[in-house]
Amino acid sequence: MLNKIVQEVDKYGYLGNREIAAAHFCDNLRKAQRMTAQLVEAGRLVERRIGNSSRFCLPGQAALFDNVTGHRDASNAILIDALVTGLATGVITDRQIQLNQAAHTLNNKIPDGLLLDEYESPDGHRVDYSWVEVENSERSGRDVHVLGDWLISTFAATRSWHVLPEYRRGYLAHVIVAISAPAADKIEPRLLGYIQKEYTSPAHAEYIRAVLPQRLKFIRV
Structure with a gap:
């Protein structure tokens, strides 16, 4: 499952926990948060707090956070x-x-x-x-x-x-x-x-x- 989350984030550019929860955990936000925390700790995802929620992207792609808009969300x-x-x-x-x-x-x-x-x-x-x-x-x-x-x-x-x-x-x-x-x-x-x-x-x-x-x-x- 961790690999699938990384692949999904790569496909979309960046995702938040709510999108990951919807895609993989039947809207279970807490489970998504645990998975992304593991991936951030392992260095497989980069986290940035934007507004009231976190976004995640792959290492080396943090420049995507500079263009976070409601459009792509x-x-x-x-x-x-x-x-x-x-x-x-x-x-x-x-x-x-x-x-x-x-x-x-x-x-x-x-x-x-x-x-x-x-x-x-x-x-x-x-x-x-x-x-x-x-x-x-x-x-x-x-x-x-x-x-x-x-x-x-x-x-x-x-x-x-x-x-x-x-x-x-x-x-x-x-x-x-x-x-x-x-x-x-x-x-x-x-x-x-x-x-x-x-x-x-x-x-x-x-x-x-x-x-x-x-x-x-x-x-x-």
């Missing part, structure tokens, strides 16, 4: 919850994406995390993606417009996007907008309002009414 929590609840069969973390941005770019945009749903179909092995977009501050009007245009163009044009060679049958199934701070609360009405105002052709209007609510999800974390 929210992304990590969403990905771990999706794995624990069975919503995803695999994930690609924000840390992994930042290390290889070119491989995870879609229409000049990179995600804050990806949920993978792998399965066998009559056409062979497939994987559907859910794109995680974390919002932790108020967006400017221009940013909202850019995101709205990206959503419509991406959903309308992309049917076989893949981020790894082994997933050439990949399909972008959903975009999940995760609201992680009160300042971002208005992103949902602003984004939907822009899309409805800008895309008014009969085809777009029908898509926005019938399909977009199935593919664009808003959650609060």
